Amino acid sequence: MSLRSQRRLAAEILKVGVNRVxxxxxxxxxxxxxxxxxxxxxxIHEGAIRALKKKGISRARARIIHEKKKKGLRRxxxxxxxxRKARLPRKRMWMMRIRALRRRLRxxxxxxxxxxxxxxxxxxxxxxxxxxxxAEMERYIDAHNLWRRR
Numbered sequence: 796m797s798l799r800s801q802r803r804l805a806a807e808i809l810k811v812g813v814n815r816v817x818x819x820x821x822x823x824x825x826x827x828x829x830x831x832x833x834x835x836x837x838x839i840h841e842g843a844i845r846a847l848k849k850k851g852i853s854r855a856r857a858r859i860i861h862e863k864k865k866k867g868l869r870r871x872x873x874x875x876x877x878x879r880k881a882r883l884p885r886k887r888m889w890m891m892r893i894r895a896l897r898r899r900l901r902x903x904x905x906x907x908x909x910x911x912x913x914x915x916x917x918x919x920x921x922x923x924x925x926x927x928x929x930a931e932m933e934r935y936i937d938a939h940n941l942w943r944r945r
Contacts, residue, residue, distance in 0.1 A: 798857040809846040913941040
């Protein structure tokens with residue numbers, strides 16, 4: 796009851812691998828008696844023999860991980876490769892910080908909370924890297940009484 800030759804012929808006709816040939820278990824006797832290509836073709840046409848679908852790789856897990864990453868998860872120390880400076884270069888960090896400081900300084904000047912002279916002095920200090928953040932700059936303004944008097 797070996798169906799090796801029938802399976803091989805069917806694989807050639809269907810242009811698939813031998814392992815992807817499906818033979819109907821109810822019609823095994825019919826398939827066993829088929830020995831020519833023509834008979835195999837007839838059985839394929841009738842549906843006694845057919846090619847199985849290719850097995851793919853599921854993307855379900857990848858989608859779940861992508862959703863989690865969109866939420867900001869999976870960013871812990873175990874997921875990181877590369878130093879802090881490689882993940883966010885020094886230059887980009889500087890650009891983000893200086894732009895935030897200059898934006899805040901412009902706002903303070905336009906709302907007339909600091910004088911033009913103080914603005915200029917703070918601008919140059921920011922450029923020299925004196926402040927790490929907006930909060931630090933505002934603490935400096937408080938400490939040195941640079942707020943405009945009303």
